[in-house]
Amino acid sequence: MSFEINETERAIVDAVESVSQDILKAQAQHYDENEIFCQESLTALGEMGCMGINLPEAYGGFGVSSVAMSQAVEAIAASCASTASALTAHFLATDSILIGGTEEQKNSWLPRAASGELLGAFALTEPAAGSNPADMRTVAKRETDGWHIQGNKHYITNAREADFIVLYAKTAPSEGHNGISAFIIPKGTSGITFSSPEKTMGLRGSTIYELALDCWLPDSALLGKEGHGFATAMEVLDRGRVEVAAMSLGIARAAMESSLQWVQDRQIGSKPLMAYQGTQWCLADMHTRLQAARMLTWQAAEKRDSGQRFSLDSATAKLFAAECAGFVTDAALQLHGGYGYIRDLPLERYVRDARILRIFEGTSEVQKIIISRSLLNSR
Ligand SMILES: Cc1cc2nc3c(=O)[nH]c(=O)nc-3n(C[C@H](O)[C@H](O)[C@H](O)COP(=O)(O)OP(=O)(O)OC[C@H]3O[C@@H](n4cnc5c(N)ncnc54)[C@H](O)[C@@H]3O)c2cc1C
The missing domain is CATH 2.40.110.10 (Butyryl-CoA Dehydrogenase, subunit A, domain 2)
Incomplete structure (x- = not known):
């Protein structure tokens, strides 16, 4: 598996990365502290067509591969997990119409949902x-x-x-x-x-x-x-789990990036924190899990694009990536010590945001049921 995306998809993912960094990241803490709905960020994404990134061009979407879509969702979640959650819930609604709707319903609802006019x-x-x-x-x-x-x-x-x-x-x-x-x-x-x-x-x-x-x-x-x-909902959730996995990567990535900077800046005694082997091993564990989760996510995305059944792959990716986000955000907070626990830094928000990933769109236990059933039924 190559996981390559084409030039157009790369340009879209890069544009999402820059809007996420420039607009979404600046709002994330404000939304969290004041419990304000992330409308401004959704509007910014709508203006660039991202509200339909999951949809084919025929219905106003970008028609990009699921691998490219996963990369875009990862970028959004790395800057603002709340925005990623609102966006992926919108995808569950539009995927429901795409999968279960009549042609008339698709034409009536999807282009306006893709443009950001409708949530x-x-x-x-x-x-x-x-x-x-x-x-x-x-x-x-x-x-x-x-x-x-x-x-x-x-x-x-x-x-x-x-x-x-x-x-x-x-x-x-x-x-x-x-x-x-x-x-x-x-x-x-x-x-x-x-x-x-x-x-x-x-x-x-x-x-x-x-x-x-x-x-x-x-x-x-x-x-x-x-x-x-029911059949529509199950197919929608297969797709949605790849998006939750991508969201998990984003939150874990943000925690990882904060940690890499922190261990260089933080002085403990005569040495920076990064000079201690315990720190280095911790970073290696975080990175290895994050990369494994990314590969599982992209594998599920690619299977989805190939038109093959991908329930097993999406459940496996969701289970591993959600658990990985829990591990990485917790390890990142630990590396930050007391500073990580104070709300001035986003570490404690990453831990709180990551916790739901093991619960919604099927808990980790439910993913294990899907995985084991699929393995046993294929024998
Ligand atoms: C922030 C948030 C956003 C959400 N957004 C949406 C949304 O937009 N749309 C929507 O429809 N829903 C949404 N949900 C609901 C979410 O998908 C459910 O909370 C989730 O599926 C778990 O269901 P439950 O809460 O009823 O837990 P329960 O089903 O009551 O599970 C309780 C515990 O029992 C375990 N369990 C259940 N069955 C088994 C079993 N067979 N074997 C072993 N253990 C088992 C579970 O793993 C869990 O640990 C959202 C939830 C939250 C918290």
């Missing part, structure tokens, strides 16, 4: 259905000319800010996975109540909400075919 949210999780979304209780009952939706979703990123929410609900509760369908809910639909933003440990510039739904949607809101929602 999306992806509503799958419920209070009683997280790791096992098939347990969901939200129902959509068919009525004359439409659907009556009743239920609750929680922890939905971007939900209140979003111009549309892709919502998953049971249309045939007795049919298990096959009884789940997806719907597109435009902003302003009456009968939806949003909670205040949840108080989160990290990613404080990216907001999550609980939604109470008792609303009516027209027939045209059904995404693609009735009963195809």
Whole structure:
């Protein structure tokens, strides 16, 4: 595997790197401290077309490879993990339409979502259905000319800010996975109540909400075919896990870069911190895990581009990269000593931001279930 990207893709990734460094990085601490939604950063990314980096050119996207997309998401997360989280949640919504929608729905929603005119949210999780979304209780009952939706979703990123929410609900509760369908809910639909933003440990510039739904949607809101929602969501999450892995690389990279500078600048006794072998071994461990995580992420991305099944690869990359981000950010904070624990430096934010990577879009335990099932089923 070469993981090469072409010249156009390189130019896009370089442009994302520079916007991330120039605009996103400057805002990251401000968002975190004040718990402000990262709108300014999303607008900057929208202006350069990045809100559709996951989409084909036919729908207003860049049509870049997943390897290039992973590199762009890594760059964004290295500067502002909250922005990367809001952006990748938007990708879950647009991927849902791309995978499950009719041609008319794709043409109607995707170009405007790609340009940054519209922000999306992806509503799958419920209070009683997280790791096992098939347990969901939200129902959509068919009525004359439409659907009556009743239920609750929680922890939905971007939900209140979003111009549309892709919502998953049971249309045939007795049919298990096959009884789940997806719907597109435009902003302003009456009968939806949003909670205040949840108080989160990290990613404080990216907001999550609980939604109470008792609303009516027209027939045209059904995404693609009735009963195809679960298959769509699983395919969307396969793709999303590569993006969470790329986000993990970004946060770990930022922690790694801070550490490399710090150990040169910090004097301990007569020597800089980098002169101690314990420090050197720690940096070597951090680097090795980060590089291994990057290779797994790009391998999953390349498999996705080749059109082969990549559930095993995306779960493996997500598991390893998320755990790696936990290890690297913690080691980086340790190398910074007490300075790392003080909020003047971004180290403690990296640790907090990295913690969710082992939980959302399938916990580490869920990734292990996917990986082991895939290995055992292929024998
Ligand atoms: C910041 C944030 C953003 C989010 N954004 C979104 C979003 O935009 N859209 C959305 O739909 N959801 C979103 N979520 C929800 C997220 O995907 C879920 O929290 C996650 O899937 C885990 O579900 P849960 O919280 O219900 O945990 P649970 O399913 O209750 O899991 C609890 C524990 O049990 C373990 N466990 C579960 N099943 C098994 C098993 N079979 N074997 C062994 N262990 C098991 C889990 O690994 C975990 O450790 C978000 C969550 C957060 C915190």
